[in-house]
Amino acid sequence: MKEKTREFRPLICRVLKGEKKRGAVAVYFAENETMRELNRRFRKIDRATDVLSFEMEEAGDLGEIVINREDASDAKRLVVHGVLHLLKYDHQNKKDREIMRKKEEHYLV
Numbered sequence: 001m002k003e004k005t006r007e008f009r010p011l012i013c014r015v016l017k018g019e020k021k022r023g024a025v026a027v028y029f030a031e032n033e034t035m036r037e038l039n040r041r042f043r044k045i046d047r048a049t050d051v052l053s054f055e056m057e058e059a060g061d062l063g064e065i066v067i068n069r070e071d072a073s074d075a076k077r078l079v080v081h082g083v084l085h086l087l088k089y090d091h092q093n094k095k096d097r098e099i100m101r102k103k104e105e106h107y108l109v
Contacts, residue, residue: 003028008079015083015107016062023062025086027079035068051078053085062086080107 004027005012012025030038036048043052050071055063065082067075084100091097 008076011076011079011107012083015080015087018107019087021062021087022060023086024060025062025083026064027082028064028066029069029072029075030066032068032070035066038066050074051082053082055086077104077108080104 005025008027012027016022016025032048035050035052036046038052039049040046042054043049048068048070050068052066053063054066062083063086065079065086067078067082071078081100081104084103089096089100089103091100
């Protein structure tokens, strides 16, 4: 996996500023099979996914985002989505999905 945080720094900063949060976020890209393995290992779901977020417990670090290289054409949306997950947003129900989607659209303008 290769870190690409610098490329997405302005976007990450926009989301963090908008949500009144601070912290470091690392962005990595991984192959489809690696995404499947990470998803299986950490979420118990045996299939590849487009983005995974991993919270960190170190001071100053929010966490890491891993994006499926096959979905990289939509990387900006996936970065925003991943940062929102690190900030405790989720999409388990319809209301939460709507909130998260609106926030994604807001930060991608």
